[in-house]
Amino acid sequence: MTRVKLLSLMTAAVVLSGWTGVKAKDVKWGKVIKGVAKTASAVKGINEEDEIKIGRAAAAALCDRYGLVTEKTSLRYMNLVGKAVARRSERPGLTYRFGILDTNEVNAFAAPGGYVFVTKGLLRSVRNESELAGILAHEISHVTCKHVIKEIQKSKLIGAGLDFASAVAKNPEVLERAGDLSVKVLMKGLSRKDEYEADREGTALVWKVGYDPRGLKRVIERMGKKQARKVKIFSRIGKTHPPASQRVKRIGKQLKSARIIENPNWPGLETRFRENLADLDF
Amino acid sequence: MEIILRKRWRICLLTAGLALLFCASGGWNPAAGSWLDKVKETVKKTVEKKQPKTKTGVTAVRGLDESEDAGEGARDYEALKILEAIHITDLELDAFLLEGGIKP
Numbered sequence: 290m291t292r293v294k295l296l297s298l299m300t301a302a303v304v305l306s307g308w309t310g311v312k313a314k315d316v317k318w319g320k321v322i323k324g325v326a327k328t329a330s331a332v333k334g335i336n337e338e339d340e341i342k343i344g345r346a347a348a349a350a351l352c353d354r355y356g357l358v359t360e361k362t363s364l365r366y367m368n369l370v371g372k373a374v375a376r377r378s379e380r381p382g383l384t385y386r387f388g389i390l391d392t393n394e395v396n397a398f399a400a401p402g403g404y405v406f407v408t409k410g411l412l413r414s415v416r417n418e419s420e421l422a423g424i425l426a427h428e429i430s431h432v433t434c435k436h437v438i439k440e441i442q443k444s445k446l447i448g449a450g451l452d453f454a455s456a457v458a459k460n461p462e463v464l465e466r467a468g469d470l471s472v473k474v475l476m477k478g479l480s481r482k483d484e485y486e487a488d489r490e491g492t493a494l495v496w497k498v499g500y501d502p503r504g505l506k507r508v509i510e511r512m513g514k515k516q517a518r519k520v521k522i523f524s525r526i527g528k529t530h531p532p533a534s535q536r537v538k539r540i541g542k543q544l545k546s547a548r549i550i551e552n553p554n555w556p557g558l559e560t561r562f563r564e565n566l567a568d569l570d571f
Numbered sequence: 572m573e574i575i576l577r578k579r580w581r582i583c584l585l586t587a588g589l590a591l592l593f594c595a596s597g598g599w600n601p602a603a604g605s606w607l608d609k610v611k612e613t614v615k616k617t618v619e620k621k622q623p624k625t626k627t628g629v630t631a632v633r634g635l636d637e638s639e640d641a642g643e644g645a646r647d648y649e650a651l652k653i654l655e656a657i658h659i660t661d662l663e664l665d666a667f668l669l670e671g672g673i674k675p
Contacts, residue, residue: 354645364654373667
């Protein structure tokens with residue numbers, strides 16, 4: 290061993306002993322191993338049932354914050370498109386709900402457990418059913434990838450060594466707090482990595498169903514142009530999502546690499562989209 | 572020059588880096604009230620001021636626990652029930668896709 294390596298090892302040993310402030314002989318290794326195991330189980334600790342409960346609390350908070358559009362034709366149509374896409378997703382067993390939030394803000398939210406919302410403002414910038422399917426597929430992918438749940442798991446909401454069910458049993462408020470935390474995650478926006486993943490998965494999903502896979506890309510492109518013109522109501526989605534240009538570029542690459550050849554028979558379904566959402570006074 | 576970089580400088584840099592880590596992590600604890608304590612206290616206060624606290628006093632994690640503009644507590648479960656009342660069967664979904672020219 291060279292002198293440098295020896296010196297490095299010795300210094301590292303001194304630093305580590307100083308850093309921890311604990312002598313190796315004082316460590317109760319059994320407890321350490323149990324603690325690590327408990328922490329690991331806490332990370333996994335939110336099962337599907339809990340996820341749905343958290344999502345329901347978050348969805349109810351979003352409904353209260355923005356108000357829900359209750360026109361039956363529009364809601365049924367949203368659910369037909371959404372469920373048609375969701376049943377080909379990675380989690381087809383989940384009961385998905387699709388709602389329209391009564392706000393001019395341009396955004397969409399995917400609460401855990403399958404509660405998906407699109408704002409009236411966003412729907413106004415959508416041209417046809419394929420584009421709507423693309424947006425819903427992006428949101429469904431956030432649910433299937435459990436992006437919000439992973440953020441809750443990273444937070445200090447669940448005490449160390451507890452799984453979610455035990456935390457709720459100990460303090461029932463934890464459930465509602467997890468719902469609030471989900472809303473905060475959605476308002477702040479997920480990480481760029483998560484957004485790109487949802488774009489990628491969503492585009493693949495919508496293609497699998499049979500819709501035009503360029504739908505999501507087109508909506509993002511349109512939103513990007515409006516953002517560039519600094520339309521005020523677009524400010525929220527600009528804050529919660531990565532730059533439109535980057536997203537468009539990535540989806541373009543994905544479509545190219547998947548060798549998706551433009552098909553003139555891909556249904557855009559503009560008329561059906563307009564007719565079913567006519568209640569929303571576009 | 573190359574030899575120096577390979578040996579002495581590398582040892583010096585490594586030792587200095589590790590020593591910094593050692594001090595910063597509290598491994599070195601000089602007598603109370605020393606200059607290092609004062610520096611530590613100032614840094615701690617500055618960091619605490621910048622970190623928002625939740626109602627429970629837990630310091631925010633990646634800004635998630637900040638009481639930002641998200642509505643806390645208020646929920647509209649009645650509105651949610653409208654969504655939950657919508658039931659669509661697989662057959663209805665197939666018919667819907669077919670009507671749009673998509674093979675289910």
